[in-house]
Amino acid sequence: MELKVTHKDLIDQALAEVETHSVDDAQALLGDENTVFVDLRDPRELQREGKIPEAFHAPRGMLEFWIDPTSPYYKDVFGSGKNFVFYCQSGWRSALASKAAQDMGLPNVSHIGEGYRGWKDSGAPTEELPARK
Numbered sequence: 001m002e003l004k005v006t007h008k009d010l011i012d013q014a015l016a017e018v019e020t021h022s023v024d025d026a027q028a029l030l031g032d033e034n035t036v037f038v039d040l041r042d043p044r045e046l047q048r049e050g051k052i053p054e055a056f057h058a059p060r061g062m063l064e065f066w067i068d069p070t071s072p073y074y075k076d077v078f079g080s081g082k083n084f085v086f087y088c089q090s091g092w093r094s095a096l097a098s099k100a101a102q103d104m105g106l107p108n109v110s111h112i113g114e115g116y117r118g119w120k121d122s123g124a125p126t127e128e129l130p131a132r133k
Helices: 007-017 023-027 043-049 060-067 092-104 115-121
Strands: 019-021 035-039 083-087 109-112
Touching: 007 092, 019 023, 023 115, 043 115, 060 092, 083 092, 083 115, 092 109, 109 115
Parallel strands: 019 109, 035 083, 083 109
Antiparallel strands: none
Protein backbone atom coordinates (compact mmCIF):
# COMPACT_ATOMS: atom_id res chain seq x y z
CA MET A 1 0.00 0.00 0.00
CA GLU A 2 1.28 3.43 -0.89
CA LEU A 3 -0.07 6.39 1.02
CA LYS A 4 -0.73 9.73 -0.63
CA VAL A 5 0.69 11.52 2.41
CA THR A 6 3.05 10.07 4.99
CA HIS A 7 3.41 11.01 8.63
CA LYS A 8 6.63 12.78 7.69
CA ASP A 9 4.78 14.83 5.07
CA LEU A 10 2.20 15.86 7.68
CA ILE A 11 4.89 16.80 10.18
CA ASP A 12 6.85 18.79 7.57
CA GLN A 13 3.68 20.65 6.56
CA ALA A 14 2.91 21.43 10.20
CA LEU A 15 6.46 22.63 10.88
CA ALA A 16 6.22 24.99 7.92
CA GLU A 17 3.12 26.60 9.40
CA VAL A 18 3.58 26.69 13.19
CA GLU A 19 5.98 28.47 15.49
CA THR A 20 8.64 26.19 16.95
CA HIS A 21 10.55 27.02 20.12
CA SER A 22 13.93 25.69 21.11
CA VAL A 23 14.15 24.36 24.65
CA ASP A 24 16.03 27.50 25.70
CA ASP A 25 13.37 29.79 24.21
CA ALA A 26 10.58 27.77 25.80
CA GLN A 27 12.33 27.69 29.16
CA ALA A 28 12.42 31.51 29.12
CA LEU A 29 8.59 31.39 29.06
CA LEU A 30 8.37 29.24 32.18
CA GLY A 31 6.62 31.19 34.91
CA ASP A 32 5.13 33.72 32.48
CA GLU A 33 1.55 34.25 33.64
CA ASN A 34 0.41 34.69 30.02
CA THR A 35 1.83 31.34 28.87
CA VAL A 36 0.33 27.88 29.33
CA PHE A 37 2.46 24.83 28.62
CA VAL A 38 0.24 22.03 27.30
CA ASP A 39 1.46 18.45 27.69
CA LEU A 40 -0.05 16.26 24.96
CA ARG A 41 1.48 12.98 26.05
CA ASP A 42 -0.34 9.89 27.20
CA PRO A 43 -0.99 9.77 30.97
CA ARG A 44 1.42 6.83 31.28
CA GLU A 45 4.22 8.98 29.84
CA LEU A 46 3.56 11.71 32.39
CA GLN A 47 3.48 9.22 35.24
CA ARG A 48 6.72 7.59 34.09
CA GLU A 49 8.73 10.72 33.20
CA GLY A 50 7.15 13.73 34.87
CA LYS A 51 6.24 16.98 33.14
CA ILE A 52 7.12 20.63 32.78
CA PRO A 53 6.16 22.41 36.02
CA GLU A 54 2.59 23.76 36.02
CA ALA A 55 1.86 22.29 32.56
CA PHE A 56 -1.77 21.60 31.68
CA HIS A 57 -2.34 18.02 30.52
CA ALA A 58 -4.46 17.65 27.38
CA PRO A 59 -4.19 14.15 25.90
CA ARG A 60 -3.63 14.40 22.15
CA GLY A 61 -6.75 12.40 21.38
CA MET A 62 -8.99 14.93 23.18
CA LEU A 63 -7.34 18.19 22.13
CA GLU A 64 -9.72 19.30 19.37
CA PHE A 65 -12.72 18.53 21.61
CA TRP A 66 -11.22 20.48 24.51
CA ILE A 67 -10.42 23.51 22.31
CA ASP A 68 -13.86 23.82 20.70
CA PRO A 69 -16.31 25.87 22.82
CA THR A 70 -19.23 24.09 21.11
CA SER A 71 -17.98 20.70 22.30
CA PRO A 72 -19.37 19.14 25.47
CA TYR A 73 -15.72 18.47 26.42
CA TYR A 74 -14.54 22.10 26.12
CA LYS A 75 -11.95 23.26 28.68
CA ASP A 76 -11.99 26.91 29.76
CA VAL A 77 -8.21 27.15 29.69
CA PHE A 78 -8.36 27.26 25.89
CA GLY A 79 -10.59 30.35 26.03
CA SER A 80 -8.19 32.21 28.33
CA GLY A 81 -6.50 34.23 25.57
CA LYS A 82 -3.09 33.10 26.82
CA ASN A 83 -0.15 31.86 24.76
CA PHE A 84 -0.07 28.07 24.41
CA VAL A 85 3.15 26.10 24.12
CA PHE A 86 2.38 22.49 23.22
CA TYR A 87 4.81 19.65 23.76
CA CYS A 88 5.00 15.89 23.46
CA GLN A 89 7.91 13.49 23.83
CA SER A 90 9.84 14.31 20.66
CA GLY A 91 8.02 17.17 18.92
CA TRP A 92 6.03 15.24 16.31
CA ARG A 93 2.64 15.07 18.02
CA SER A 94 3.01 18.65 19.22
CA ALA A 95 3.75 19.88 15.69
CA LEU A 96 0.61 18.17 14.38
CA ALA A 97 -1.45 19.33 17.36
CA SER A 98 -0.23 22.91 17.01
CA LYS A 99 -1.25 22.96 13.37
CA ALA A 100 -4.67 21.47 14.16
CA ALA A 101 -5.25 24.02 16.94
CA GLN A 102 -4.08 26.84 14.69
CA ASP A 103 -6.36 25.61 11.87
CA MET A 104 -9.28 25.59 14.33
CA GLY A 105 -8.59 29.25 15.08
CA LEU A 106 -6.91 29.00 18.48
CA PRO A 107 -4.56 32.00 18.59
CA ASN A 108 -1.05 32.10 20.00
CA VAL A 109 -0.12 28.43 19.57
CA SER A 110 3.44 27.15 19.31
CA HIS A 111 5.36 24.02 20.26
CA ILE A 112 8.71 22.83 21.58
CA GLY A 113 10.63 21.30 18.69
CA GLU A 114 12.79 18.99 20.80
CA GLY A 115 9.82 17.90 22.92
CA TYR A 116 9.93 16.83 26.53
CA ARG A 117 12.95 14.62 25.82
CA GLY A 118 14.96 17.68 24.78
CA TRP A 119 13.59 19.66 27.72
CA LYS A 120 14.56 16.98 30.23
CA ASP A 121 17.95 16.27 28.61
CA SER A 122 18.82 19.97 28.81
CA GLY A 123 18.38 19.95 32.59
CA ALA A 124 15.36 22.27 32.46
CA PRO A 125 13.03 21.99 35.47
CA THR A 126 10.57 19.12 35.66
CA GLU A 127 8.05 17.91 38.20
CA GLU A 128 7.02 14.39 39.04
CA LEU A 129 3.42 13.35 39.30
CA PRO A 130 2.20 11.76 42.53
CA ALA A 131 2.32 7.96 42.46
CA ARG A 132 -0.90 6.28 41.38
CA LYS A 133 -2.72 4.31 44.00
